[in-house]
Amino acid sequence: xxxxxxxxxxxxxxxxxxxxxxxxxxxxxxxxxxxxxxxxxxxxxxxxxxxxxxxxxxxxxxxxxxxxxxxxxxxxxxxxxxxxxxxxxxxxxxxxxxxxxxxxxxxxxxxxxxxxxxxxxxxxxxxxxxxxxxxxxxxxxxxxxxxxxxxxxxxxxxxxxxxxxxxxxxxxxxxxxxxxxxxxxxxxxxxxxxxxxxxxxxxxxxxxxxxxxxxxxxxxxxxxxxxxxxxxxxxxxxxxxxxxxxxxxxxxxxxxxxxxxxxxxxxxxxxxxxxxxxx
Amino acid sequence: xxxxxxxxxxxxxxxxxxxxxxxxxxxxxxxxxxxxxxxxxxxxxxxxxxxxxxxxxxxxxxxxxxxxxxxxxxxxxxxxxxxxxxxxxxxxxxxxxxxxxxxxxxxxxxxxxxxxxxxxxxxxxxxxxxxxxxxxxxxxxxxxxxxxxxxxxxxxxxxxxxxxxxxxxxxxxxxxxxxxxxxxxxxxxxxxxxxxxxxxxxxxxxxxxxxxxxxxxxxxxxxxxxxxxxxxxxxxxxxxxxxxxxxxxxxxxxxxxxxxxxxxxxxxxxxxxxxxxxxxxxxxxxxxxxxxxxxxxxxxxxxxxxxx
Numbered sequence: 001x002x003x004x005x006x007x008x009x010x011x012x013x014x015x016x017x018x019x020x021x022x023x024x025x026x027x028x029x030x031x032x033x034x035x036x037x038x039x040x041x042x043x044x045x046x047x048x049x050x051x052x053x054x055x056x057x058x059x060x061x062x063x064x065x066x067x068x069x070x071x072x073x074x075x076x077x078x079x080x081x082x083x084x085x086x087x088x089x090x091x092x093x094x095x096x097x098x099x100x101x102x103x104x105x106x107x108x109x110x111x112x113x114x115x116x117x118x119x120x121x122x123x124x125x126x127x128x129x130x131x132x133x134x135x136x137x138x139x140x141x142x143x144x145x146x147x148x149x150x151x152x153x154x155x156x157x158x159x160x161x162x163x164x165x166x167x168x169x170x171x172x173x174x175x176x177x178x179x180x181x182x183x184x185x186x187x188x189x190x191x192x193x194x195x196x197x198x199x200x201x202x203x204x205x206x207x208x209x210x211x212x213x214x215x216x217x218x219x220x221x222x223x224x225x226x227x228x229x230x231x232x233x234x235x236x237x238x239x240x241x242x243x244x245x246x247x248x249x250x251x252x253x254x255x256x257x258x259x260x261x262x263x264x265x266x267x268x269x270x271x272x273x274x275x276x277x278x279x
Numbered sequence: 280x281x282x283x284x285x286x287x288x289x290x291x292x293x294x295x296x297x298x299x300x301x302x303x304x305x306x307x308x309x310x311x312x313x314x315x316x317x318x319x320x321x322x323x324x325x326x327x328x329x330x331x332x333x334x335x336x337x338x339x340x341x342x343x344x345x346x347x348x349x350x351x352x353x354x355x356x357x358x359x360x361x362x363x364x365x366x367x368x369x370x371x372x373x374x375x376x377x378x379x380x381x382x383x384x385x386x387x388x389x390x391x392x393x394x395x396x397x398x399x400x401x402x403x404x405x406x407x408x409x410x411x412x413x414x415x416x417x418x419x420x421x422x423x424x425x426x427x428x429x430x431x432x433x434x435x436x437x438x439x440x441x442x443x444x445x446x447x448x449x450x451x452x453x454x455x456x457x458x459x460x461x462x463x464x465x466x467x468x469x470x471x472x473x474x475x476x477x478x479x480x481x482x483x484x485x486x487x488x489x490x491x492x493x494x495x496x497x498x499x500x501x502x503x504x505x506x507x508x509x510x511x512x513x514x515x516x517x518x519x520x521x522x523x524x525x526x527x528x529x530x531x532x533x534x535x536x537x538x539x540x541x542x543x544x545x546x547x548x549x550x551x552x553x554x555x556x557x558x559x560x561x562x563x564x565x566x567x568x569x570x571x572x573x574x575x576x577x578x579x580x581x582x583x584x585x586x587x
Contacts, residue, residue, distance in 0.1 A: 023352050031383035038380060039371035042412075116367040123333055124384035124432070125357035278333055278352065 024270060025129040032121065032134025051102050052146045055091040056153060062213065063087050064157070076215065076237065077246035081161060088159040089168065089243040090212040093235035095150040096172040097179045097203075100143030104183030105199050108135060109190060112276075119277050128273035132266055136180045143176025154243070162245025171242055171255075175235040178258040181265025182231070188272040206232050231261055282345070284309050284436055284467055285330060289339035292325050299325040301491035302339060307436075312468040314482035316475065316573060318583070322491040323471035324364060327440045330469065332356050344435060357385055360429030364440040366421045368413045374424060375400060375409040382431040395431055402457065403427040419450025423457065430461075437461065439470040443477060455480055475573035487573075487580055494580040499573055506579045507571035508533050510549035514556060514563035515541045524561055531555045536578060545575070 063084035070083040111117040121131050151169065154160055160168075183199075190196060210232040216224050227233050238254035241247055285307040292300040300322040307313045315323045328334035329341060332348035332355040341348060343355045369377050375396055382392030400406045403423040408416065416424065422442065429437060442458065443451040458481055462468055472478050478485050479499045487494045487502070495502055512532065516524045518540060525537045532546035532555075546552040549568030556563065577583075 023350070026353050026386065028384070028386045031380070031386065034383055035369070035372070035380045038376055039369070042371045115370055116365075117369060120363075120367040120369070120381075121384055123331060123356060123359075123361045123363070124381065125353045125386065126384050127353055279335060 023127060024274070025127045026125050027130070028126055029130045029133045029137070031126065032131055033137055036134065036138040048142070051098050052095065052149055054098065055095040055146075055150060058094075059084070059088055059091050059150075059153070059157075063091075063159075074215070075240060075244055075246055076211075076217075077241070077244075077248055079244055079246050081244055082159075084157065085159045085161055085244065086240070087213055088154050088157070089240040090210070090236040092147055092150050092154065092168065092172060092243070093175055093232065093239045094207055094212065096143040096147040096176040097207075097232060097235065098143070099146035100139045100176040100179035101183045101199070101203065103139035103142045104136065104180045105187050105196050108139070108184050108187045109193070109196055111135075112188060113191075118273060122273070122277040128270045128278065129266075131273055132184065132269040136177070136184055136266065136269065139180035139184065140173065140176045143180060144173055147172035147176065160243050162243065164241075164245050164247065165243040168239050168242040171235075171238050174255065174258045174262075175239070178231060178235075178261040178265070181262045181269070183265070185265040185268035185272065188269055188276070206230050210236050212236060231257065234258065281309055283307055284344055285313075285469070286342045287326075287330075287339065288341075290326070290329065290336055290341055291338045292322075292329060292334065293337045298491055300329070303486075303488070303491070303493050305486055305493065305496070307467065307469060309435075309467055310465045312462045312481055312483045313470075314478045314485035315469075315471040315488050316473070316478045316482075316485050316577070317471075317488035318473055318577075321488040323488055324440055326488075327438055327469070327471055331359060331361050331438055357432065358435045360426075360432065360434035360437040362422075362425050362429045362437070362439040362442055364444065366425050368421060368424060368428070370413050372413070373409070374405060374411050374413060374416070377413065377424060378428055378431055381428045385432040387432065392431065395433075399427040399430055402430075402460075404453070417450070419446050419453060422446060422450070422454055426454075426457065434466075436467045436469060439468065441471055441473070443472075443474065451477075475577070478573055485573075487577055489577075489581045489583075495576065502573065502576045503571045505576075507575040508545040509547045509571060510545075510552075511569055511571050511575060512544040512546060512549040512552045512556070513541050513565075513567045513569070514544065514553070514561075515565045516561070516563055524563075527559055527561060528556060531559075543575070543578075545571070 067083035072080045073083055073086045074080055075086065118131055122128065186199065187196070210227055210230060216227055216233070219227065234254040234257045238251055241251055283306040288304045289302045290300060291298070291302050303326065315326060317323050325334065329336050329348070330343060332343065332352040335349060344358055346355050348355050369380060372380055378396035378399060379392050382395065400409050403426065405420060405424060405427070408420065413421065443454050446454065455477070458468065462481065468481065470481060482499060484498050486496045495506065497505065521537060521542055525535055525542050528535060528542065528544070532544040532552045534545040536543040536545070544552045553566055553568060
């Protein structure tokens with residue numbers, strides 16, 4: 001073809017550019033999300049699904065199997081519920097966390113250090129906040145998908161005890177958002193795959209000890225404080241209250257915790273992307 | 280002359296104690312094809328990153344399309360096309376999707392991007408590979424796709440950092456042909472290279488850069504005229520005999536340059552210089568008369584060759 005039919009690059013510079021965008025944000029997060037969704041076509045779905053099944057297996061073995069030995073347990077608001085209904089909301093929070101964390105650690109690390117995706121994005125008119133929000137949204141989406149699937153399983157087993165279980169849906173979105181945001185922020189400071197392993201190392205005890213399988217009151221008070229400082233406990237308590245129908249004012253604290261976590265994650269991710277690629 | 284699209288003065292970039300770019304001045308006019316020629320580590324890529332508004336200068340002033348990149352990074356980047364030294368194509372997307380998605384990063388509407396993507400695939404001679412995975416493309420194809428991608432926003436300046444490094448000769452020539460077409464269309468090109476032939480082919484004007492400083496500036500022809508003779512005679516006597524032969528050759532041609540493997544004789548008439556050498560009773564193993572190139576200019580200016 002002749003070069004003439006090429007979209008001609010502009011050749012004149014008589015008119016100076018009219019500045020309009022901020023240095024951080026071009027209002028184009030949609031393009032980052034669009035890219036992420038297109039890229040999922042080349043994803044290995046088996047790997048994605050394995051992350052979803054982990055909490056499901058815990059529910060089946062501990063909730064249904066082990067639960068037959070336990071009978072009922074008391075929630076933090078004093079309500080007697082079957083053991084499966086006690087741990088299911090905790091596992092729901094975990095599934096939201098897992099999806100968000102897998103995506104915001106391993107995948108983000110690869111895009112940051114190997115595929116140079118963010119570097120490429122930031123040579124366009126995108127700002128670091130566009131990239132941060134878009135990528136966090138995609139991680140959140142994976143968490144939300146896991147959680148949604150888990151909700152369906154809970155419903156099928158009759159583990160949603162109250163109508164307020166519906167509110168668990170926005171709650172798990174919030175939880176996934178929190179973990180996606182903080183996860184990406186932490187990952188953006190990492191330089192080696194070994195450092196990502198530390199995240200997995202921290203997540204396992206957090207999963208086991210955040211009042212997931214029993215009441216937090218079994219611990220001495222000092223340990224309780226530690227657990228309550230960690231994000232998963234807030235997620236577990238929030239979701240458990242909603243699915244068992246035991247609402248409490250503490251829920252505002254849990255929600256507030258996640259809002260702060262989201263904000264910290266977005267701020268750190270944005271400034272880190274800027275420091276890495278626009279320095 | 281119309282208003283320059285790029286103006287740099289006393290532009291400096293330091294990393295800790297290391298000064299990568301040491302107070303350089305240059306201007307690029309609209310429609311011009313401007314090159315930075317220099318060896319690896321000369322500060323070319325750092326300069327390109329500052330011009331591309333992805334690296335903040337340490338001092339000096341820089342204006343791209345009338346704007347200061349310190350304050351208007353995204354505005355400037357929206358008007359640039361960038362071909363980085365290492366391809367950073369999106370491996371998770373197919374060839375055509377790479378163009379579509381990149382266009383969306385600039386906030387361009389879907390329909391516009393789709394239309395441009397098809398024209399650019401044609402231009403990059405990749406239409407029949409549009410559904411291929413990026414990984415399955417050859418090095419030359421990846422480079423062409425990167426260039427096509429850089430044109431998706433119809434940039435006012437196209438920045439190319441070492442556009443043909445690592446490509447085989449045939450792929451280089453295809454790429455040069457594409458870039459030459461852009462140049463003919465009037466696209467402003469700014470490129471870095473350590474290949475003198477590339478600079479000679481593509482640049483209207485260039486600066487020779489070494490250790491973060493500009494050593495000389497001009498068109499390829501004028502630089503050769505100013506810093507070298509018309510012709511060069513290359514003679515080899517074998518690595519242990521070159522130095523001795525060079526001593527005896529003092530006075531032949533305008534200037535001698537003794538390299539480890541050969542001696543360069545700068546002269547207006549290479550054949551005459553060769554005759555003078557044989558007249559001295561010296562018998563080179565091989566001899567070659569050629570026209571002066573930018574390589575010779577660089578050697579003259581820095582005492583080193585471009586590719587070390």
